[in-house]
Amino acid sequence: MSDRTAECAEPQRRSIGAKRNPATAEAILTAAQELLREKGVKGLTMEAVARRARAGKATLYKWWPTRGALLVAVYERSKGDYAHEDKGALIDTIAAFYHHVFDFWKTPEGQVFALIIAEAQSDADVAEALERYREERLATLAEVVGWSLARGELIEGVQAEALAEAIMAVAWMRLMTGRLDSDAERLAHEVLDGWIVGKR
Amino acid sequence: MSDRTAECAEPQRRSIGAKRNPATAEAILTAAQELLREKGVKGLTMEAVARRARAGKATLYKWWPTRGALLVAVYERSKGDYAHEDKGALIDTIAAFYHHVFDFWKTPEGQVFALIIAEAQSDADVAEALERYREERLATLAEVVGWSLARGELIEGVQAEALAEAIMAVAWMRLMTGRLDSDAERLAHEVLDGWIVGKR
Structure with missing residues (x-):
């Protein structure tokens, strides 16, 4: 054998x-x-x-049924598991996440994610694999927002998935435009302050 | 002659x-x-x-000092000028913007923007031209947010540029992931409700 x-x-x-x-x-x-x-x-x-x-x-x-799936698998392997840690306040949890992911995206292995997004613009298989990955990550982030909702940290009417998408979109845009030296904590405030009770 | x-x-x-x-x-x-x-x-x-x-x-x-500059110029020519129209409420103004830009991005000429972002991931000249374009559009959007700030529509502490970036980032992400059939008005609410006085 x-x-x-x-x-x-x-x-x-x-x-x-x-x-x-x-x-x-x-x-x-x-x-x-x-x-x-x-x-x-x-x-x-x-x-x-x-x-x-x-x-x-x-x-x-x-x-890996497609080249796209394989590309995403390569990225996920080098990224490793990132378990969001509940810091007690959503802003701190997201700041830690931004900090981690920006640091990783600056490495050659992390830059692969930018290449995947780029490739997805002209390759349908890569686009599909990226979309599946995005949905998974979005669900995880929505869970994190959910912790915050559950303890009454957020204003009424917040939809966990919508807020998770904004959190993610800003990070992706920083990656796409090479601005990964961003201050993670400040960025978390900029994205989230409006949604947090008592922040106005 | x-x-x-x-x-x-x-x-x-x-x-x-x-x-x-x-x-x-x-x-x-x-x-x-x-x-x-x-x-x-x-x-x-x-x-x-x-x-x-x-x-x-x-x-x-x-x-056009670089290929990137030329690419952006081609995109801008086919896009034409979009003048944000103040609808009296930021959500309506941004919903109209999302509606317009998503419709355009669905056309072959609009798809050029996705290709520019993709190309920017591996071509420094394109990245630079994209960054200049992003800064211009961000400044314009920040102005629009500024109208809203001036009439007291937004909660205290909002930074026009930070909010403009979130507005833009969510749109870019929809483009990058081929989700341009989004409901523009709903998306505007999802991005902005937290920042608007009296929306909680």
Whole structure:
């Protein structure tokens, strides 16, 4: 069964069944990341990734049905999990989030997100993968706004998802326009003060 | 002096001095727009535009110092002037703006803006031209917010520019993620209600 492990010396990694072989998945994502770094976003094709990872194209497509999905997976892997920490006040929680994400977006791995958004403008698969990612992140952010709603921190009528979108949109725009040296705390105030009880 | 007009049959348009010859400028922007449509954003090079417009490259560079500047000029020409109309309430003014800009962004000419933002992620000249454009539009939007501030419509502590940025960021994000069928009025409420006196 050595042909199922990542350590095998055979010319092609194999993976049978729908369950991901973690070593193969890792090899694919690493190959994709290297290609991105070396050849830019256009150099990341399913063909080239499969070749470099010595994986079958069928395996690639089974786990990441499109190039867009693979691109987003590369980004998510290097980003790691960011668990929003409830700082007791929404502004502080969001300031911490902005701080974290701006710092990450300044790195080469973080810049991949700007490239994904760019690529989504002319590639429907990338657009779809980005949209799925955006919806997930929006849901998470809406939950964070929900904590704040639950403790009565926000004015009446606030919709968690709408406010989460504004929080996210401002961050994306800073990324798109290369203004990641923003003061995270000040930005959180600028986006949120209007929605917080007692801030006027 | 017929060689200075757009109608001349000579192989190359001429323009002497720093003042733009409107016919030549027009020919250049039209050529750039055609190239964009036919070959995509990467096909718009100074070389190709000059050739198609039968203009000198020196002329091109004099009026639009970079490819980015030319791209933004093409976009601005097709967009036309949008004068914000004061509807008496900021939400209505911004709803009208969202309505107008989303409708335009849905057209092939409007989609050029998404391509400019995309291109800015990997081309420093385009990024610089976009940043200049963003600053101009932000200043205009901040003025609109200023009308509202002046008549006491907004809560205390609102900074016109910060609020203008949120208004703009949400629109950009809708463009970047292909969600231009948004309800403009609802979106204006979602972005602005918190900042308006008496809305809580």
